[in-house]
Amino acid sequence: MDPIIQTKNLVHEYKGGVQALKGVDVSILPNDLISIIGQNGSGKTTLVRHFNGLLKPTEGSVVIDGEETTTKSVGYLSQKVGYVFQNPNHQIFSSTVMDELKVGPKNFKFSEEKTKERIEYVVNLLNLGKILDKHPMTLDYTRKKLVTIASVLAYAPKVMILDEPTGGLDEDGRRLLRKILSLLHEQGNTVVMISHDMDFVAENTDRVIVMAEGKVLLDSQIANVFSETEILEKAWIEPPQITLLGLDVDPEKRIFLSVGDFVSHYKNRSSQKII
Amino acid sequence: MGTPIIEFKNFSYYYPNTEEPAIKQIHATIEEGDFVGLIGPNKAGKSTACLSMIGIAPHILGGDWMGDVVVNHETIQSSNVSDFTKIVGVVFQDAESQFTQETVEDEIAFAMCNMGFERSEMIKRVNEVAISCNLTEFLERSPFQLSGGQQQRLAVACLLALRPKVIILDESTSQLDPKGRDEVFKLVKELHRQGRTIIMVDHNIEKMAEYTTKLMVFFEGELKLYGPTSEILQQKELLNDYHIRLPQVTDAAYGLKETYQFTKLPINLEEASRTFKEYRGQENGSNYSNQESCP
Ligand SMILES: Nc1ncnc2c1ncn2[C@@H]1O[C@H](COP(=O)(O)OP(=O)(O)OP(=O)(O)O)[C@@H](O)[C@H]1O
Ligand SMILES: [Mg+2]
Numbered sequence: 288m289d290p291i292i293q294t295k296n297l298v299h300e301y302k303g304g305v306q307a308l309k310g311v312d313v314s315i316l317p318n319d320l321i322s323i324i325g326q327n328g329s330g331k332t333t334l335v336r337h338f339n340g341l342l343k344p345t346e347g348s349v350v351i352d353g354e355e356t357t358t359k360s361v362g363y364l365s366q367k368v369g370y371v372f373q374n375p376n377h378q379i380f381s382s383t384v385m386d387e388l389k390v391g392p393k394n395f396k397f398s399e400e401k402t403k404e405r406i407e408y409v410v411n412l413l414n415l416g417k418i419l420d421k422h423p424m425t426l427d428y429t430r431k432k433l434v435t436i437a438s439v440l441a442y443a444p445k446v447m448i449l450d451e452p453t454g455g456l457d458e459d460g461r462r463l464l465r466k467i468l469s470l471l472h473e474q475g476n477t478v479v480m481i482s483h484d485m486d487f488v489a490e491n492t493d494r495v496i497v498m499a500e501g502k503v504l505l506d507s508q509i510a511n512v513f514s515e516t517e518i519l520e521k522a523w524i525e526p527p528q529i530t531l532l533g534l535d536v537d538p539e540k541r542i543f544l545s546v547g548d549f550v551s552h553y554k555n556r557s558s559q560k561i562i
Numbered sequence: 563m564g565t566p567i568i569e570f571k572n573f574s575y576y577y578p579n580t581e582e583p584a585i586k587q588i589h590a591t592i593e594e595g596d597f598v599g600l601i602g603p604n605k606a607g608k609s610t611a612c613l614s615m616i617g618i619a620p621h622i623l624g625g626d627w628m629g630d631v632v633v634n635h636e637t638i639q640s641s642n643v644s645d646f647t648k649i650v651g652v653v654f655q656d657a658e659s660q661f662t663q664e665t666v667e668d669e670i671a672f673a674m675c676n677m678g679f680e681r682s683e684m685i686k687r688v689n690e691v692a693i694s695c696n697l698t699e700f701l702e703r704s705p706f707q708l709s710g711g712q713q714q715r716l717a718v719a720c721l722l723a724l725r726p727k728v729i730i731l732d733e734s735t736s737q738l739d740p741k742g743r744d745e746v747f748k749l750v751k752e753l754h755r756q757g758r759t760i761i762m763v764d765h766n767i768e769k770m771a772e773y774t775t776k777l778m779v780f781f782e783g784e785l786k787l788y789g790p791t792s793e794i795l796q797q798k799e800l801l802n803d804y805h806i807r808l809p810q811v812t813d814a815a816y817g818l819k820e821t822y823q824f825t826k827l828p829i830n831l832e833e834a835s836r837t838f839k840e841y842r843g844q845e846n847g848s849n850y851s852n853q854e855s856c857p
Binding site for chain 1: 602603604605609655656658659703707708709710711712715733736737738739740741742743744765768805806807809810811813814817818821822831834835838839842
């Protein structure tokens with residue numbers, strides 16, 4: 288299968304000389320469900336901002352769905368690759384939540400009917416019915432974040448990039464996000480999420496890209512990531528608490544990715560013992 | 563009993579133009595030297611409680627209130643925000659919107675400058691907090707050219723430079739990488755050890771369990787539970803009702819409670835490792851170890 292996103296030797300230097308990416312090669316396939324993790328300032332946001340053309344390479348190349356980004360506008364690329372900003376304040380610019388949700392469908396010339404259908408869908412999914420008339424900037428941070436997710440979902444891009452969607456979300460919010468990720472995945476979309484929340488990463492994504500200092504240190508299936516202690520150390524990552532517990536107490540040093548895995552494993556063992 | 567530093571006295575607060583109070587009838591005392599975690603879902607009232615502890619609600623936000631919040635012996639009536647800010651410092655989740663200066667260094671110095679610190683003292687403190695918050699390489703850079711997590715560290719640094727007696731962190735680690743988050747908690751723990759009072763809102767229940775000494779559970783504007791962290795976290799069903807999950811290791815022990823006959827749930831990794839190993843120790847004498855050596 289051809290990758291939907293591919294970077295080759297991608298280098299990005301900000302004005303003023305900070306080199307945020309130092310030669311990154313990643314290849315993302317359609318319907319991948321990927322997390323990008325790594326320390327603050329390692330270049331995660333800089334990397335994904337290349338995927339919809341918000342940033343252009345200083346060196347190297349970024350190819351989206353077969354096309355080099357250098358020759359394409361952000362508007363054109365965004366229709367394929369939706370990006371939910373890390374900081375919702377940078378994304379929101381309408382004066383009501385409803386208008387914010389309409390921006391994408393309008394830009395991409397959706398029919399009135401389709402616009403209505405999409406908006407209804409996201410309003411229900413994210414439970415925004417009560418705040419449609421509010422000014423998005425008056426909402427608390429978490430609500431703003433949900434509005435920005437909804438406004439990208441509204442125009443149904445093939446690829447969805449979420450930059451730290453879990454930051455500040457409570458349990459209900461996380462459950463909602465989990466549902467959105469799995470729906471997107473089932474519907475065949477490609478999802479790339481940046482997160483510092485290792486529990487969430489472990490339970491909700493298949494593949495992980497680990498970054499440190501502008502480079503990719505590891506690109507692997509989730510089950511293999513948390514045993515790479517040295518790499519994680521370099522990338523300032525701590526595995527989920529349940530994984531650490533497993534590594535400490537399990538005689539075979541199994542990698543547990545969720546509390547559920549751990550509990551069912553030990554329940555079974557103890558029933559074996561009774562036999 | 564220690565010395566009370568913040569006392570909520572049947573306090574309710576209404577944001578301007580609202581009919582429902584955001585927090586209702588809060589009655590609780592935070593003592594000097596406490597490390598209190600505030601947990602609960604979004605909109606449960608945690609941030610409003612924080613705003614009331616520094617007088618922003620009602621002094622800046624307006625709105626109505628009933629009851630009282632007494633901070634260091636000053637009531638709402640007898641005080642204004644600048645009285646509060648002398649002893650209480652706060653950092654919010656949205657770090658970037660508080661920055662006003664052109665460089666990171668000036669940003670840290672800014673609040674001290676406003677409070678009339680001497681230049682030499684300011685320089686000393688800027689350097690100190692830049693080291694402890696891992697910002698030394700960014701001092702000349704604009705706060706707006708930092709990554710999200712670096713901005714949060716800067717906001718924490720600005721607060722620490724003032725060395726307030728009471729430190730409030732309202733979701734100010736939400737964008738930090740796991741080690742960076744742990745470092746902020748460690749830093750705060752050290753300040754706690756030095757006798758400062760810490761109040762922290764954070765959705766990372768594992769860190770809250772590891773570091774705080776007391777927890778306040780908020781739900782729908784009410785303070786539902788308040789007590790020692792280890793006791794609060796034993797109550798899975800109740801916390802579930804308030805949409806709060808347990809730390810992963812606590813939840814795992816809960817799931818295996820019957821199987822392993824646990825009487826008290828561990829709340830951090832160290833306790834959990836010990837608990838599970840002790841169990842394995844007992845097991846090793848039995849047929850379990852034989853089973854493992856069998857092919
Ligand atoms: N506008 C900018 N101008 C100059 N340098 C920048 C700018 N934005 C980010 N940087 C720098 O580029 C590097 C990578 O930043 P980036 O935002 O991509 O990191 P990140 O991995 O997303 O971090 P975080 O987890 O904190 O969000 C950092 O050293 C950062 O300080
Ligand atoms: Mg980022």
